[in-house]
Amino acid sequence: MLGIAAKESGLSTEFLESYDEKSNGSFLYSLVMGQANMFYNGNTNNSVEQLASIAQREAVMNVAEKGSCIIVGRCADYILKDEENILRVFICANYEDRLERIKARDKVNDKEAQEKIKRMDKARKAYYSCHADTEWGVAKNYDLCMNVSKLGIEKTVAQIQSVAEQLMNK
16 A cells, blocks of 8 residues: 555655654644654645654545555545445454464564554554544444454354355345
């Protein structure tokens, strides 16, 4: 998605990566994440952040217009909320499963994994709050909410595919 946003906006991929699902320069983000994040590179830079946000929003809309696709994050559920033939899915997992997955994936200890989960969840919530007028992870914003801890990854994917196929054949 970032590559598409970069290509269509003329912004560099590196620039967009620095703002990828982050809201470094916003006051709300600073309140949620703590005072240390209030300034990005020494100054608030909301217009730069807005540029990145607009580029990602346009990329989400353009990719969705072209046909079937899967978009992870980037407030895609909110950006595409008025579109038809969209399946908005929220996938969560039990904390213990998330912890084990982060430890294995990132090769970190319990404490580092716990801190990473806390940071990621705070950042996602703050990003969503800054770019959508609703709350991240609230079931009413999605068509389907699944806890991957219940079925495992493969069965969760199969269930999502089944629902998507049913909607397409409706």
